[in-house]
Amino acid sequence: MFKKRFLAVILLSFLLASCAASETNSIQIKGSDTMVNLVQAWAERYMEKNPGTFVAVTGGGSGTGLSSLISGTCDLAMSSRNIKDKELALAEKQGIHAQEIKVALDGLVVVVNPQNPVDRLTLEQLAAIFTGKIVNWKELGGADESIVLLSREVNSGTHVYFKKYVLRKNNPGSQEEFAPSALMLSSSQAIADEVAGNSAAIGYYGMGYVSASQKPVAVAQEPIGDYVLPLIETVMNGTYPISRPLFLYTNGTPSSLVGAFIDFALSPEGQDIVRVMDFVPLAE
Amino acid sequence: MRKFKEFIIEKLIVACGVASIFFVVLIFLFLVKEGLAVFKSVSFSCFLFGHKWYPISEPPQLGILPLILGSLLVTIGAAVISVPIGVGCAVYIAEIAPMRVKEGLKAGIELLAAIPSVVLGFVGMVTLVPLVKNVFHLPTGLTALSGSIMLAFMAMPTIVSIAEDALYSVPNNYKEGAFALGATHWQTIWRVMLPAASSGILAAVMLGIGRVIGETMAVMMITGNAAIIPKSILVPVRTLTATVAAEMGEAVVGSEHYFALFAVGIVLFVISFMINVTADLFLHKRP
Numbered sequence: 096m097f098k099k100r101f102l103a104v105i106l107l108s109f110l111l112a113s114c115a116a117s118e119t120n121s122i123q124i125k126g127s128d129t130m131v132n133l134v135q136a137w138a139e140r141y142m143e144k145n146p147g148t149f150v151a152v153t154g155g156g157s158g159t160g161l162s163s164l165i166s167g168t169c170d171l172a173m174s175s176r177n178i179k180d181k182e183l184a185l186a187e188k189q190g191i192h193a194q195e196i197k198v199a200l201d202g203l204v205v206v207v208n209p210q211n212p213v214d215r216l217t218l219e220q221l222a223a224i225f226t227g228k229i230v231n232w233k234e235l236g237g238a239d240e241s242i243v244l245l246s247r248e249v250n251s252g253t254h255v256y257f258k259k260y261v262l263r264k265n266n267p268g269s270q271e272e273f274a275p276s277a278l279m280l281s282s283s284q285a286i287a288d289e290v291a292g293n294s295a296a297i298g299y300y301g302m303g304y305v306s307a308s309q310k311p312v313a314v315a316q317e318p319i320g321d322y323v324l325p326l327i328e329t330v331m332n333g334t335y336p337i338s339r340p341l342f343l344y345t346n347g348t349p350s351s352l353v354g355a356f357i358d359f360a361l362s363p364e365g366q367d368i369v370r371v372m373d374f375v376p377l378a379e
Numbered sequence: 380m381r382k383f384k385e386f387i388i389e390k391l392i393v394a395c396g397v398a399s400i401f402f403v404v405l406i407f408l409f410l411v412k413e414g415l416a417v418f419k420s421v422s423f424s425c426f427l428f429g430h431k432w433y434p435i436s437e438p439p440q441l442g443i444l445p446l447i448l449g450s451l452l453v454t455i456g457a458a459v460i461s462v463p464i465g466v467g468c469a470v471y472i473a474e475i476a477p478m479r480v481k482e483g484l485k486a487g488i489e490l491l492a493a494i495p496s497v498v499l500g501f502v503g504m505v506t507l508v509p510l511v512k513n514v515f516h517l518p519t520g521l522t523a524l525s526g527s528i529m530l531a532f533m534a535m536p537t538i539v540s541i542a543e544d545a546l547y548s549v550p551n552n553y554k555e556g557a558f559a560l561g562a563t564h565w566q567t568i569w570r571v572m573l574p575a576a577s578s579g580i581l582a583a584v585m586l587g588i589g590r591v592i593g594e595t596m597a598v599m600m601i602t603g604n605a606a607i608i609p610k611s612i613l614v615p616v617r618t619l620t621a622t623v624a625a626e627m628g629e630a631v632v633g634s635e636h637y638f639a640l641f642a643v644g645i646v647l648f649v650i651s652f653m654i655n656v657t658a659d660l661f662l663h664k665r666p
Binding site: 159182185240248250255 | 431504509599600604605617625626631
């Protein structure tokens with residue numbers, strides 16, 4: 096009796112597994128944590144409009160997404176940075192031809208606690224803060240408190256971008272690094288929470304995570320330039336200095352299923368969702 | 380037919396027994412194979428004693444001394460907190476508590492062991508971290524101390540249950556002998572029971588520490604993960620486990636960073652192996 100039941104359970108599980116495998120109308124998307132909410136919103140609307148198609152979105156970081164694309168376990172990779180040469184070479188070796196599609200823009204916001212009197216910084220000052228050359232808020236006109244640096248982990252595209260364009264000012268010869276004392280937090284939300292509760296903290300993340308408990312800092316490109324607040328308009332017209340493109344990567348020319356999803360993301364409706372999700376639509 | 384059945388069952392059980400060792404060996408070989416490749420690009424001493432951990436720079440700087448010290452600091456802190464409380468709790472359960480309290484306490488401790496570490500980490504992040512920040516007037520509460528306190532909670536169930544077993548297995552006539560000589564209850568516990576159970580209690584402590592040093596999720600959430608050489612317990616630290624967990628997703632397969640993370644895995648494996656072997660030595664040294 097018991098044996099029979101056991102056998103039935105095994106058979107049933109095989110049956111279920113084969114059902115899952117036979118689902119051909121599904122798109123697997125993986126990658127950047129910054130983009131998860133946005134792509135999830137696209138996926139939900141897309142599934143509403145195209146019943147029968149199933150879009151699964153998971154995070155894990157840009158690097159995770161790209162390595163899944165390379166190993167063939169997802170159809171689309173979300174990435175908040177360009178693919179690296181090393182990854183491209185690895186992909187070619189596996190027979191995967193990574194194609195890049197720019198789908199939206201993201202302003203990187205530098206945030207401090209609302210109680211902090213400092214509300215504007217130059218790129219130069221930001222670099223000095225995050226590399227540990229400026230260690231006290233009073234050097235910037237704030238209270239006499241040592242600065243608590245908050246950064247994302249190295250698996251984050253946001254971390255890589257910030258290092259390249261703020262710390263190293265896009266100079267390939269530069270050897271600047273985040274100060275070793277910078278706290279490495281595992282998510283943007285963790286940074287948002289710490290900034291909200293710590294008057295000496297400074298952190299950075301995508302525009303979507305700003306709420307009333309953090310204060311975005313206006314940033315100037317040049318020491319005597321204009322200080323610009325991160326807003327959808329200023330990122331779109333390029334006056335806000337720290338913004339980056341967000342990408343989807345496909346393997347070669349996308350199949351009709353995946354292609355239709357990308358077309359939807361780039362359509363006016365898709366770009367409206369970008370705005371609703373606090374990212375910046377591509378310029379017309 | 381019956382003989383044949385016996386034969387099959389016997390072989391199956393042997394296979395189960397060998398399988399676990401087989402897997403450990405496989406895991407170790409894989410670790411070594413992937414991890415040792417890092418020493419093509421950095422020397423052994425630069426890796427173990429380097430002060431800088433910048434794995435994604437060009438060229439990468441792969442010094443894990445801050446990570447080793449971070450792990451040790453958090454672990455020692457957790458041991459200092461959990462060992463006295465854990466052993467005290469075991470003594471109370473084994474020797475003093477009345478039957479009903481005993482059952483309740485044991486159930487509670489088992490429940491503590493059942494809390495997933497991510498939940499403990501989350502609770503710690505929301506409650507303990509702000510508390511540590513305010514009590515010590517620190518710039519941030521994400522420190523080694525917060526990690527130690529949280530991990531002490533995690534080590535406690537292991538320490539209590541094994542230490543209690545050890546106390547329980549001390550022959551009853553030891554206690555009766557002590558009482559007969561006119562010793563008080565406390566004198567009996569301190570002078571007779573604890574020394575008699577000492578090897579088991581040491582094993583409990585070692586296994587608790589082994590659990591702490593391998594713990595990942597909670598420390599990643601509440602120790603701040605800054606790769607600096609800690610000068611006190613009130614600064615952020617980055618542990619070996621958190622480094623592997625946080626960076627493995629990004630590391631390009633076959634890069635120096637990837638190999639370095641496996642080498643970190645070897646270091647962890649060696650540390651916990653030594654701890655377990657020590658615990659085993661104590662466990663088998665019966666009074």
